[in-house]
Amino acid sequence: MAIAVLLVSGTGMIVSAGVKQLSITWLWMIGLGVVMMMIFVQIRVVPFARLGKCLAVQDWPAAAGHIQQIRVMVILNLAIGLTIIAIMKIGSR
Ligand code: HEM
Numbered sequence: 001m002a003i004a005v006l007l008v009s010g011t012g013m014i015v016s017a018g019v020k021q022l023s024i025t026w027l028w029m030i031g032l033g034v035v036m037m038m039i040f041v042q043i044r045v046v047p048f049a050r051l052g053k054c055l056a057v058q059d060w061p062a063a064a065g066h067i068q069q070i071r072v073m074v075i076l077n078l079a080i081g082l083t084i085i086a087i088m089k090i091g092s093r
Contacts, residue, residue: 016067025091032084036077043073 003079010030047069054063 001025003040006033007037019079023091027086028087029084030085032080036080036084039073039077043070047073 010033014026014030047066051063051070053065054060054066
């Protein structure tokens with residue numbers, strides 16, 4: 001849901017500002033933002049779905065493995081998000 005709001009509001013702001021105004025920092029933000037969305041969908045579709053199945057059959061060791069995988073991908077997304085904020089802050093100076 002948050003992803004949909006971000007896409008719609010951001011795209012609306014870009015269209016209202018004019019696509020030609022796009023600077024390199026904006027392109028980095030949007031590009032990395034899309035990468036973050038793809039990682040989220042990847043988490044939801046692969047390890048999260050597998051985790052649900054493991055929990056249903058009470059296969060705890062396998063479930064722990066999927067949780068670990070989710071943790072690594074979430075940390076990766078967090079790092080990308082912080083990188084975007086740093087790029088935006090440096091770029092807006
Ligand atoms: C693809 C999705 C995204 C779109 C369409 C989008 C769009 C925008 C737009 C239109 C602005 C206003 C820029 C300005 O007024 O100069 C903005 C600012 C900003 N965005 Fe994004 N954004 C996206 C993803 C992200 C993500 C994932 C992050 C960080 C995790 C992020 C961090 C920021 C920051 C920190 C600013 C403020 C920059 C400043 O004024 O110093 N954005 N974004």
